[in-house]
Amino acid sequence: MSNSSNTARKVGANTVVTAEFWISDSQGTPLDDSDGPVVFLHRGQDSLLPRLDDAIEGKEPGFDNIFHLEPEDAFGDYDAELVRVEPRARFPEPLEVGMQFEGVPGDDDDEDGPLVTEDDGEPSDDEDALVFTVTDLAEDRVVLDANHPYAGMALRVRIKVLDVRDAEPEEVEQGFAYGDEDDENEEQALDALLDARRRPDTLH
Numbered sequence: 001m002s003n004s005s006n007t008a009r010k011v012g013a014n015t016v017v018t019a020e021f022w023i024s025d026s027q028g029t030p031l032d033d034s035d036g037p038v039v040f041l042h043r044g045q046d047s048l049l050p051r052l053d054d055a056i057e058g059k060e061p062g063f064d065n066i067f068h069l070e071p072e073d074a075f076g077d078y079d080a081e082l083v084r085v086e087p088r089a090r091f092p093e094p095l096e097v098g099m100q101f102e103g104v105p106g107d108d109d110d111e112d113g114p115l116v117t118e119d120d121g122e123p124s125d126d127e128d129a130l131v132f133t134v135t136d137l138a139e140d141r142v143v144l145d146a147n148h149p150y151a152g153m154a155l156r157v158r159i160k161v162l163d164v165r166d167a168e169p170e171e172v173e174q175g176f177a178y179g180d181e182d183d184e185n186e187e188q189a190l191d192a193l194l195d196a197r198r199r200p201d202t203l204h
Helices: 050-056 169-174 185-194
Strands: 015-025 030-033 038-041 064-069 083-087 100-103 130-137 141-145 155-166
Touching (some): 050 064
Antiparallel strands (some): 015 155, 064 155, 130 141
């Protein structure tokens, strides 16, 4: 009788992982979760933070563990320079806390121009551009913050590996896995929990 564990695929180069995630603060207060399985190419564009990629390297389906991440291993320290106060006239109405806009901090040439809304959800072609979230409103001013919502926080991330398979050549070439096209949770959860490129617009 063969032992299936001897042939189980391990997380490694050119593998696609199906997993679930739960994220909490350092005191164990829940912050977010994957709301079911998510699929990603290990160390691909849709993969985890580097610290978590390292943590699941070589692991098999059934692996389940909790990892403590200091801010430098998660979303970095809180940077007060990423907070801006802008004239409300630069923004479209209606304007609400939580809306997001794209801009480049310190770009004096665009100081009086309108900020671009992120409502279409498409990433910018400008690698230097940041996504700012409206955090406070006044009659004539708007406070924006480009820090990730979890910046400066130590986090606990539980990862449960459900399946590991070889990536298709197309997945390796494009740098991300084919998931279930009907499951909107996959991209949302990876962006929300573990996207090192800081796309907080998809947070629950």
